[in-house]
Every structure is written in structure tokens, then in C-alpha cells.
Amino acid sequence: MIRLLLADDQALVRGALSALLSLESDLEVVAEVGSGDAVLDAVRQHCPDVVLMDVEMPGLDGISGTQQVRAAFPGTRVLIVTTFGRPGFLRRAMQAGASGFVVKDTPAAQLADAVRRVHEGLRVVDPALATDSLVAGESPLTPRETEVLRAARDGSSVAGIASRLFLSEGTVRNHLSAAIGKTHAANRAEAVLTAESNGWL
Amino acid sequence: MIRLLLADDQALVRGALSALLSLESDLEVVAEVGSGDAVLDAVRQHCPDVVLMDVEMPGLDGISGTQQVRAAFPGTRVLIVTTFGRPGFLRRAMQAGASGFVVKDTPAAQLADAVRRVHEGLRVVDPALATDSLVAGESPLTPRETEVLRAARDGSSVAGIASRLFLSEGTVRNHLSAAIGKTHAANRAEAVLTAESNGWL
């Protein structure tokens, strides 16, 4: 019997996945949580074999959650299940210690198999996504550029970003200009979009 | 026996919902589709009582799909199941003829009840979302303003938008300026964000 923990912020999806996986005779969902903060406590309490983790969650995100779980319970495997196939997500998830990475538009039948393989210690990765990850490569942005670009996501002006990050306006403009260049964008907005779609933010 | 059709682009979610609803003795999932274009054919072929429809789908979106289904098969009820609780989505979905609107973070146990109520001819709407919809109101944007703002989503320049919409640059600027004013934004980017979060695009 493989003991499972589900972590997903959408209750409906959580319950539905639980129903789907409970159909398998060798799988057992022992707990469900709806936020990243609750994952570690739930693992401590229920000692699951595998954690199914969503990336986008309120509180602690799935990547950080994976790190925490792996650090505290090295025997527990983590399988990331996410909506968006951002190349950067895959890379960061694996570096954080995840054993598998499944996108939500894979057929339902494959999920149980993925869980079993992860439980056996194998790695499960969507092949198409893996190649994307190789093509897109690591983020070319420096930490500061990433931070500035992330602050620009909500459409703030240079002045707003500068005051929020305690920087000079000129510095912000320079960082933005660098980020625009590195993302081959023409715009701050375009730079945000491509960086986001690559999982660099 | 209530016959169901599932329309959702994410195969995993689709299968999971199918598993969840099949647990109920009075519900039966007779078909699943992964794109909006396939909905009408599937309804014609399987004659479901209720269609569970996602809003964001490739091809035809859920709103238009609802319209088509209601026009061709007035007896078939549509229950919208979506990730985002955009006020505008709710409004447009109801106008398109949907019988219910459920957000994906409602508890899984309530979904079956929602399906049964919709099947009985009742309307099912998340109360919190309904008030949001009243507060946010209808889109203040004119059709043209909406179109221009939608074209600005990918970070295009004024020139790019103008050429794509066969407009003068000045006209595009005027429409954008109007949209910025109506959304109480300071920016084109901010205007896009608030309009998007209200479901006005």
C-alpha cells in the first residue's frame, strides 16, 4: 500500500484526484492539504510515502515545500503536479529534490503509474517538457534583475519599483533594460511575459 | 440516473472529476471532451442531462460553448466549473444560458449536489462570487476599447496594435487612454491587469 498526501489549493481538484487515486487498489490517500504551509505538518503527522504537490499554492509555494519536505524527511518522495509546464519550474523542482514532474493535461491513467514509479525511486518527467527545459536553459537574469522584473509584474512605474526596492530610478531602469535585452523583448511587459512563461520569476 | 458530459482541457482534472462523480450512485459520466469545439458534437451524440464546462479551454471557450449548447439543445443544462472567479465570467456565463457557476476551490462534496440542483432546474451560484459580480458591475469598456486592450495584453507597442487592428496610432492611443481612465489605472499594463481580473477581456 502506497500512502499518499495531496497538496493542492483547489479543493475540487484535490477531492477529485483523491477519488481518482483511491480507485487503485495499491494506493491510499492518507491526507489532503490546501496550502504550502500545511504540508510539512501533514507529512510529520501522517508519514506518507509520496507527496503530490501543486506548484502554485497560497502561502509556501510547491518548490519551497518540496525543499522542506526533502530536508526533514529524506525518505518521502515528492511528485510535482502542476498546471503550467514552465521549463524553469521543472528545473527548480528537480533541484529542490522532487522525484517527478507531471503536467495536469497528461491522461488520468498515467498518474497512478507515475506515483508507483516515484515510489520505487525512479524519476518521472514529461519528455516534451524536459526538452523544453534544455532549450530554454537556466535563467539568464541576475538576482537583482529578477527581483526588479518581478516587481514590474503589476504594472508599476519605474518610480514605484524604485521606492519599493529602495533603489535609484536610474538603477531600476538599467536593470529593466538588461532584463529586456536578455529576454530578447522590446518591452518591459514583453520581458515580464517571456520570463514568466519560462518560469524565471 | 443523471447523465453527465465533462468538458475541461486538462486531462488529469477531467479524469479525476469523472472518478469523483462516478462515486455517486445517481450520476453517470457518459462522455469527456478536451476542447470547446468538441462539446456540441458530444452533446449531439450522447444527449447528456448536464454539461460540466470549464471556461478556459483551447478552441471555443466555455462561454461560447454554453451558448451553442443552449441554442441547439434547450433541455440540456450547463454547469460552469472554473478556476478563476472572475466576476465578468459569471455574468457572461449566466447570460449565455448557464444554470450554475462553481469555482474550483469549493469543497468536492458540494459538486455532486450542485449537479443535482442544476438537473432539477435550479440555479447554483457561489454567493461570494455573486456579490463580487454585483460590485464589479458590467464592463465599462466599449467594444473597441476592449479589443484594443486585449491586443495590448502581450506587451505590443502602439504601432503593433494599430497595424494589427488597421487603426491609426492616435486612435489606439485614445482608446487605450480611455480604458486606462475607466479602469482607474495609471498604466496600460495596470489597465490590462484589472480588466483581466474582472473578466472584462
Place this chain on the structure above:
DNA sequence: TCGGCGACCTGACAAATGTCACGGGGGCTT
């Protein structure tokens, strides 16, 4: 110890953006 790199700043410049005032035309209702 030196070179390279990233973070930070300044100043200046061209280009893009947002705003305003002002038109004309068409469709709608009163």
C-alpha cells in the same frame, strides 16, 4: 594582485506613452 562581474549610481538622449482638445461621421433614441 589583477581582471571580471554584478550591484549601484549619475547624466543625457531619443523614442514611446498618456493626455488633451478638436474635429467628422454614423447610428441610436427621444
Place this chain on the structure above:
DNA sequence: AAGCCCCCGTGACATTTGTCAGGTCGCCGA
């Protein structure tokens, strides 16, 4: 017919944005 709203356009204007060239500082590896 008059008034209203939307669409489309022009021109001018101030502001913002993106780029470039320069310079200081601290860190790290060769």
C-alpha cells in the same frame, strides 16, 4: 430634428521609458 454615444482621426504636449556611456564599490577566482 436634436441629442447622445461610439468610432475614427489629427495635432500638440508633458511624462515616462529604454538606451548608452560613464564611474564607484565589493567580491571572487586565477
